[in-house]
Amino acid sequence: MTVEQLQKMIAQAKKENDVCILAHSYQNREICEIADIVGDSFKLSVEAQKVQNSKIVMCGVHFMAETAKLLSPEKTVVIASDEAGCPMAEQFTPEEVLAFKAEHPDYKVVSYINTTAALKCVTDVCVTSSSAVEIVGKLPDKNILFIPDKNLGAFVKSAYPEKNIVCWNGGCPVHGAMTAADVKKIREKYPEAKFLVHPECPPEVCENADYIGSTAGIIAYARKSDAEQFIIGTEISITEQLSYEMPTKQFFNLSKRLICSDMKTTTLVDVYNAVCGKGGLEITFDEDTAAKARHCIDEMIRLGG
Numbered sequence: 001m002t003v004e005q006l007q008k009m010i011a012q013a014k015k016e017n018d019v020c021i022l023a024h025s026y027q028n029r030e031i032c033e034i035a036d037i038v039g040d041s042f043k044l045s046v047e048a049q050k051v052q053n054s055k056i057v058m059c060g061v062h063f064m065a066e067t068a069k070l071l072s073p074e075k076t077v078v079i080a081s082d083e084a085g086c087p088m089a090e091q092f093t094p095e096e097v098l099a100f101k102a103e104h105p106d107y108k109v110v111s112y113i114n115t116t117a118a119l120k121c122v123t124d125v126c127v128t129s130s131s132a133v134e135i136v137g138k139l140p141d142k143n144i145l146f147i148p149d150k151n152l153g154a155f156v157k158s159a160y161p162e163k164n165i166v167c168w169n170g171g172c173p174v175h176g177a178m179t180a181a182d183v184k185k186i187r188e189k190y191p192e193a194k195f196l197v198h199p200e201c202p203p204e205v206c207e208n209a210d211y212i213g214s215t216a217g218i219i220a221y222a223r224k225s226d227a228e229q230f231i232i233g234t235e236i237s238i239t240e241q242l243s244y245e246m247p248t249k250q251f252f253n254l255s256k257r258l259i260c261s262d263m264k265t266t267t268l269v270d271v272y273n274a275v276c277g278k279g280g281l282e283i284t285f286d287e288d289t290a291a292k293a294r295h296c297i298d299e300m301i302r303l304g305g
């Protein structure tokens with residue numbers, strides 16, 4: 001069977017089973033093509049609320065499917081690849097956060113959305129990479145614990161030197177592995193190219209970038225810019241997506257090591273099976289966890305617009 005034939009079968013099965021397919025932009029191209037909604041974490045969170053279908057199939061990582069379920073408790077939510085976790089999401093435990101809160105009751109806990117539902121239960125407000133700076137700016141609080149990504153935390157901190165933002169030592173193993181040497185090498189090769197980078201990369205990588213922002217922000221910058229060449233400092237699927245969308249411009253990976261193996265575990269066959277109810281993993285929560293974990297996502301959507 002060809003990719004196209006399988007995509008047609010998914011399109012048909014989607015209608016028969018009243019399914020909406022959500023895909024994060026780091027998914028492979030053939031999956032983005034059959035998704036109803038493709039976007040970054042913030043877009044998927046917002047859109048998950050509006051979906052009318054009785055079932056959502058999430059092509060992304062586990063915390064994204066959890067977020068969709070928290071926002072649509074009445075729907076069946078299935079993650080297409082049950083192996084797709086995000087290593088960053090589990091770097092800290094709720095007990096560690098509660099211990100910090102007990103010692104520092106005047107701190108607000110701000111968590112990147114790349115966290116487990118259990119961590120969200122002890123979080124005051126969630127952020128995504130595209131909403132972090134805006135949302136932290138709207139909080140009246142001076143003292144903030146920002147988890148789990150210390151690089152995104154440092155990026156937010158640089159926008160608000162007047163705030164006391166404490167970061168723990170967590171982060172994305174993929175973006176976090178980028179180095180200043182990677183930047184030097186590619187910038188020497190393409191000196192005219194604009195350098196667009198995700199804030200999950202270390203500060204020494206983001207230094208002197210032309211733009212720092214989420215996947216959606218990077219895509220928007222490349223669309224608007226008159227430049228002809230771009231170095232993309234995030235997951236390699238974004239470089240591919242941009243190259244297909246704008247073939248007259250040139251896009252280069254900061255490094256081919258920027259590949260999220262968890263995102264890449266999803267296959268078209270996984271999607272087909274999940275849509276037909278024969279595969280994937282259904283996300284469920286007990287009522288208490290659902291109510292507590294949802295609060296910080298609602299806060300994010302309220303503050304982020």
Ligand code: 13P
Pocket residue numbers: 039040041042114128129130172200214215216
């Ligand atoms: P976005 O918030 O830009 O979608 O990024 C999610 C993510 O997992 C980045 O590694």
Ligand code: SF4
Pocket residue numbers: 061085086087088089114172173174175200235260261262263
């Ligand atoms: Fe998690 Fe990093 Fe993969 Fe994003 S790229 S899902 S933060 S491991």
